Amino acid sequence: MLLAILPFWPYGYFTMLRLIICVVGGYIAYQCYQREILEWQWAFIIIALLYNPIIPVGLPRGLWIIVNLITAGVLYFYKQRIIYAQR
Secondary structure: OHHHHOOOOOHHHHHHHHHHHHHHHHHHHHHHHHHOOHHHHHHHHHHHHHOOOOOOOOOOHHHHHHHHHHHHHHHHHHHHHHHHHHO
């Protein structure tokens, strides 16, 4: 996902990225719903909606770079706090 910051990717890369992040965000939101972790659930619902490829959110490229970095940060902190905490 962090590679999306680079300007030379074709449009198909961004469409595939949106699809993958949308599906992953929805899946993690569902897992959080089952575990009753509401803060993370809402974060991943927002991510899934923001990246959905069916009704795309039109943001300028500079803003998408910021959104991609924030999303990568959310995924990283989720991994660190939730997944590693369960071990």
